[in-house]
Amino acid sequence: MKPRIAIFSLTSCEGCSLAILELEDCLLDILGAVEIVNFREGMTERSWDIDIGFVDGAVSTPEDMKEIEHFRECSKVLVAIGACATHGGLNTLKNYQDESDYRKYVYGDQAARFPTIPAQPLSGVVDVDYQLPGCPMVKEEFLEFVKVVLTGRTWHLPEDPVCVECKRNGTLCLYEKGIMCLGPVTRAGCNAICPSYGAKCEGCRGVVHDEALKAAGINLREQYDVDLQDVLADLRMFGAYQEKTLP
């Protein structure tokens, strides 16, 4: 029996759902191996008998709360895809602002129609079996995950930081140009795509491990002449790190 797959979206741009459709080169192969039974962005039919439920988006409204609990109940395995689902993502930026302010500048005089709660990742509300981080999630990693599940092997996220991929790619380290890149503290798996185009890593795949973050705190205070608030702002952008100060 083919595994029955569903793809759901909470508060997000649904770019990670779109990334699945962008796998057009192997979409037919995937469809040969699995049965997609619920996918708002890709089909109209709906079923709630689900083996693996993929969810993009953060829990950011009371409606999201209800939906994620329903998705969890219906899915034997629940997978968070993309930074919003794994870390809260860009949605968490509102968590640092005054609620009445952002409600007003986003919804204007209609704010009362749109209830909102502090944004959080899926894991803040329900048990999540697997996480595929990134903004957007990495299509190739999604494919690898599907293959691992289909062959009954164990899934591991990369435990290395982005620097490893820059070195394997032969990319010039942005620190050599004096740019505070978040590569040393961010989980690899994106093939270091931003630095390969000369842009600093902004941590969309989350912090690789606490030790790296601790080293960052020490280095940024002792070795680099930088404004810690700027680095914190970068770390918060995709919800990778939400504390007020570096360790």
Place this chain on the structure above:
Amino acid sequence: MLDRVVSQSQLLALVDELALSRRIVGPVRRSDRHFYGPVDRADKLDLDFKYCVYSPKAALFPADQTLFEFQTGPDGFQTSPVYDESPLALVGVHPCDINAIRLLDRVFSNTNIDEHYLSRRRQTFIVGIDCPTPCTSGVFCRDMKANEAREGADIMCSPLPPNGVSDDVRYGVVFGTDAGREFVLYSHAGDPPTVDDERASERYISDKARAFPQSIPYDVDALPELLERSYDSLLWEATARRCYSCGSCNLSCPTCYCFNTYDRLEMTLTSGTRQREWDGCQLRSFAVVAGDHNFRAKAAARLRHRIYRKAKWVKEREGVAGCVGCARCDRACTAKISSVEIYNQLAEEV
């Protein structure tokens, strides 16, 4: 003693001749730096480079390499090895990187014969270019006795001081192998060295000996003993507190040869490849074994392990140090941890 003298334009013509039958990898300019990269013509190379950000290691030992292909089917599980035997020329390799390749040659051919490396290496022609002065500050190649390479290159070219006759850079060429000798002599490139050229070469060698500063109070032969006494130094903990464990030192090192293997499956799930990718002992998961036990879980233990590998253990096993003093690790370190500083601090402690 020189074997031949060639001008830079003659050397480039030689490279073009190599390019008729080989892939060429040499110094090219990119983002204001130099990198070893593939070129199809010699005039795309910049032989006046100071140093390349990364070593040419990736041409011999790729960052991600297919070891074999496998498939399952009615006939069971089948594998077929993958070797790259396409002829290659590495051009503009400095003594540090030539010495690093010599170490890789030993490592991949002693206890475990690594045909994936050796098949490429056998097809590789190396054009070395010597350094009259340190390529940049912070290098400690002289301390590691790696700022000269009498062996390893097929031809070794040293830029001679100007002779007042021609503006073109002239190189004194020494043949390192029979292949190098045959290649240069059959192509009739350049001229036999004159008495003046030999004198210029001698002056080059004596100038060079003065141009490289000593960076570490102990030279490479004494470092194993220094480290022997430094196992319990407080330095490891004090320095490693800054370490991100990002592995940049390992992955930019011309002598690091550790790798991890993994399988890449085709979407059919019945065939795929076994890959190997560069790994590094500074990465947290490097020493994780079955049962999730990590036998080097602390950054301090990992840092000590790297320094011991570079200056003690590899030397004791292979006869040459595991470090060539190119300082790529120090430049790559996102926490500004310096191995030169570590050696100097340890030397002060004992």
